[in-house]
Amino acid sequence: MNVVNSYVGQPIERIEDLRLLRGRGQFVDDLHLDGMLHAAVLRSSIPHGRIIRLDTTAARVLPGVAAVITAAEIGDPVPTIPLRLVPMSDLVPYEQPVIANGKVRYVGEPIAVVVAESAAIAEDALELIAVEIETLPPCVDTRSAAANQSLLFEETGTNLALTYTTVLGDADAAFAAATTDEYYIRRERFDTQRHTATTMETRGLIGAWDSERQHLTVYGAAKVPFASRGMLAKQIGLPESAVDLIEGDVGGGFGMRGEFYPEDFLIPFAARHLDRPVKWIEDRREHLLTCNHAREFDCDLELLCRRDGTILAVRGRINGNIGAYIRSNATIAPRNIAQFFSGPYRIPNIHIESTMLVTNKTPTGTYRGPGRFEGDFFRECLFDVVADDLGIDPVAFRRRNLITRDEMPAKLATITPVRQQEELDCGDYLQTLDRCLAEFHWVDKAKLKGRLIEGRYHGVGIGCFIEGGGVGPRENARMVLESDGSIAVYVGSAIVGQGLETVCVQIAADALEVPMERIRIFHGSTTYLHAGFGSFGSRSTVMGGSAIIDAAENLKKAIRTAAALRLNCAVDDVLLEAGMAKSPDGNVVGWTDLASENLRADGTFFCDRRTYGYGAHAAHVAVDPGTGHVEVVDYVAVGDVGRIINPMALRGQIVGAIVQGLGSTFLEHLVYDEDGQLLTGSLADYLLPTAIDYPNIRVFDQEEYPSPNNPLGAKGAGEGGIIPVGGVIANAIASAIGVQPKSLPLSPSRVWELMNP
Amino acid sequence: MNVAFDINGQPVEVQVEPRTTLADCIRHDLRLTGTHVGCAHGTCGACTVIVDGDAVRSCLILAVQMQHAKIVTVEGISNDDALTPLQAAFRKHFALQCGFCTPGILITAHALLTEEPNASEDRIRDVLSGSICRCTGYIPIVQAVLEARAAYQVQARSAAA
Structure with missing residues (x-):
């Protein structure tokens, strides 16, 4: 970038803070x-x-109720929520109707919407709706889903929505050739638990x-307003130009917020149906019950290496419990x-099948570092x-x-269907490992x-x-x-509370x-640009920032x-200098x-190659054998994220993600009973970290x-902090107690059980 | 029902249903939207306000209980000219990201440091553990509150003098 570099790279205090700290966010x-x-x-x-x-009769006549909306009011066919990025015809039968x-296929699925003069009256009216449901046997885990004894979608004949195949080299041939003592094979099962982003808003x-204008405006958009507008316009039967999504301040995203949910259709539909503005604010129980869940995977994997530790191949199967629908x-x-x-x-030879099995739990989506934390x-x-063996x-x-x-650049395995081949762009992975060992004082602590x-x-x-x-x-x-000489910058990136404005x-x-x-930055809303792509996959700084540079050149x-x-x-x-x-x-x-x-100028940035930040984390834990409680005594994170735009904002992303x-x-778990009921529907049951839990974290960033x-020269950096944590902590606990944890979360009772089998 | 109280130094009188929480009354009847509701069951602390000197969760009390009370919200500890030392410390340390939990945490810290301007780091962490922040990992928040102690200590000394 050929510019005078005065702000990029500096810990510039955030512009957002001036309103947020005074309670003036919107x-x-x-x-x-x-x-x-x-x-x-x-x-x-x-x-x-x-x-x-x-039967909604009693609810409709409650004073203050304006309407009760069910599938009947929406009409046939009831719209479904499509995949946002790459359409896949095999998955269409599993899409969620709005x-x-x-x-019904999960607890929390919307059946009716009451619209009333106040939220309290609307909630009162819910009690007056009579619903009779003939129950069917629920599938709650991947094993029962795979058995296909109870089908969520009878018309497809299976609960297995899709299997991805990931291949590099020839893993089966490598295993077949490993017939002598020179080789070592180990097969293991691991699993990670269902949990979710849990934004504070x-x-x-x-x-x-x-x-009059035949125009629909929806406030409360986040993450991908343009994509969501496209979906809503199609579902509701309006041209995209007749629909605007407006993004204000957003209380956390983490991959979950801003995806298209049933309410993203239902509330605008209700507003049009009644020709009056309609507000819906989710309560916390609804949030835990209905927002995209994540992370429920189990695996059966086999690793082949030489006795000196050189890895030759990995093969096996990973099962994803993706909940009731493909969202x-x-x-x-x-x-x-x-x-x-x-x-x-x-890993020169890889063959992994990863399945998507539908179950009678809340549908799943992305949560920061999706699939990467688990993998x-x-x-x-x-x-x-x-290594221990x-x-x-x-x-x-x-x-x-x-x-x-x-x-x-190094090639990664190829995945199909929707074939994708990725390569690692650049970096020195051994250097970040070495730095992590040094900052952590590994040699001393390993004793x-x-x-x-x-x-x-x-x-x-x-x-790593x-x-x-x-x-x-x-x-x-x-x-x-x-006219005042300021420059208004309109970006297609969305703000989800990550400090992107600054x-x-x-x-x-x-x-x-x-x-x-x-x-002055204007972001997210569909009124500003003809198209925007939003904030996901640690893309906003890289993609949005690069588009700004292009627009600046053009301006x-x-x-x-x-x-x-x-x-x-x-x-x-003409020489441009200081305005x-x-x-x-x-x-x-x-x-x-x-x-x-x-004077105005558009800018755009196109890139189909991902950036790859990288690094190493190390942890020192102390385990109480009486209670199973684990203290994180020290946690060191070293990461190289390419060009750093704002070191303080970056550090915030990394510490927050860790x-x-x-x-x-350790804590977060959306627990279901065997009947498919969520047992952790409040923040008293679903535990989040608090200020007393993890004070000892040291972060070292490099570029x-x-x-x-x-x-x-930037790389995405919003997710790296979370990715290695589960593995690093589990291995630290294994080194403390001599037993390898294979399941998350590592709650005190689980750790105690590992020590007292 | 009618209820009269003082909020951020202003006397107000509002007509509310008995079941209206203080949080809803502040946000929707008085339109002071700096106070946020994160859980509505007393676990997250986003709705914390000061009632007669104590930091309380406005989602767990009813507006009708507030007769004659003195209430302070985030708007009441802010001014137009400049950030307060507590707010400035939050900004300096990047102690907020999305900012949704921030008003409750500022109010909690303000109530704590007003009473205990010499609070230790452990004490600060302990008190802040009643507020959930999903973005920052708390470390910068604790640093900010530690730094803000100095301003409250000066205030306490001048009040004593």
Whole structure:
């Protein structure tokens, strides 16, 4: 990037903070529209069954109720929620209808929507709806689903929605050839538990219908407003130009928020149906019951290596419990878990089948590091089991198998269907491992392995990871020179609370060589650009930032062209400096004076190659044999993320992600009983990390290997922190207690059971 | 029912249903939307406000219980000119990301440091453990509150003098 670099790379304090710290953010529930009604949703209390009677008469006549909407009001066919990124015809039969239509398949599935003068009246009216459901046997785990004895979708004849196949080399041939003592084979099963992002702001929407303009406006969008607009417009039968999604402040995303949910249709539909604005704010129980769940995978994997620890092949099967329907991004985790199983390691032969099995639980989607957190847990645990068996030091085992700098770019396994081939872009994985060992003081701490000190067993664990980011294909930006000389920057990226406004301002101010104060960012809403791609897959800085750079170049051209006429010189001779345009003979015109000429420029960035950040994490734990409680005594994270735009914002992403990962490892669990009822429907039951849990985290970021794939040299960095945590902690616990954990979460009772089999 | 109380130094009188929580009253009747509701069952702390000097969860009390109370919300500990030392410390340490839990945490920290300007790190962590933040991992929040102690210590000394 050929610019004066004054903001990029600096720990610039966040612009967002000035409103958020004063309580002046504008989250969706903060909006009040005139004449607004309120919605509440009746949800199935039965995990699997047929609706045989639905009587809404009593609810409709309750004073204050404006409407009750069921499948009957929506009409035939009831729209379904499509896959957002790549359509797959095999999965269409498993798509979720926006309201239960004949059958219910999970507890929490919407059956009816009541719209009333207040949220309280709407909730009162829910009690008056009579529903009779003929129950069917529920499938709650992958084993019962795979048996196909109770089918969620009778018409497909199977609960196996899809199987992905991931291949590199020829794993079966490698196993077949391994017939002598020189080789070692180990087969293991591991599993990770269902949990989810749990944003602090629950979901919420306001739909508003303008009957005169025949225009629908929806407030509360996040993550992918343009894609969601496309889905809604099609479902509701309006042209995209008649639908706008507006993004305000968003209370956390983490992959879960902003995907298309049933309510994203139901609330706008209700607003149009009644010709009045309708607000719906999810409560916490609904949130835990209905937002995309994640992470419920089990595996049966086999590793082949030489006795010196050189890995030759991995093969096996990974099962994904994806819940009752294929929602908008249900395929991401089952893909990633197999495609990126090898992580930063050289595994020359791979054959993994990963399945998507439907069950009578809440549908699943992405949660930060989808499939990667789970896959890293499987891989790093398997590595330590193998290394321990072969008497090889876990660090030496990893060192032997890490891809070296000279092997870059390195191909990953190919996944089908929707064939995808990825390659690791650049980096020195051994260097981050070495730095992690040094910062952690591994040599000293490794001496504590298995020792009982003051009543607790101590152990250490280490793991390496890659983070795929900068997911394409494209992002757009527009810059407009305003009459006061400021520059309005419209970005297709969405803000989900990650500090992107500040990052965009830093990039735009540097690219235009103007002070930050002159940049204003407008984001996310579909009113700003013809298309935008949003915020997922650690892409916003990489893709959105690169689009801003392109727009800035184009705006500078437009300014030069306009200035050349005023300054009477050639366009190429105009020099732009600090918000002024100068001719070679010293004449000057301010950008403010040029603003009347309506100067604007679009920018776009296209890239179909992902960026790969990478690094290593190490943990020191102390385990109380009396209670099974594990203290994280020290946790060190080293990561190389390419060009760092804002080191403080980056650090925030990484520390926050590590603590989420520790929650995933120790606490968070969406527990279902065998009948398909969720037992953890409040934040008193579903435990999240608090301020007393994990105070000892040290983060070291570096930018030694800028990505060659974009003009910033940046790599995605929002997810890396969470990816290795489960594996690293499990291995540290194994080193403390001498038993390898194979399941998450590692709650005190689970750890105690490992020690007292 | 009618209820009269003082909020951020302003006397108000509102007509509410008996079942209206203080959180809903503050947000929707008084339109002070800085106070957020994250769980509505007292576990997350986002709705914390100060009632007669104590930090309380406004989702767990009813508006009608507030007769004659003195209430302070995040708007009441903010001003237009500049961030307060507590807010500035949060900004400096990147102690917020999405900002949804932040008002409740600011109010909790403000109530704590007003009472205990010398609170130790352990004490701060212990008190903050009643608030859930999903973005930051808490480490920068604790750093910010530790730094903000100085301003409250000065205030306490001048009040004593």
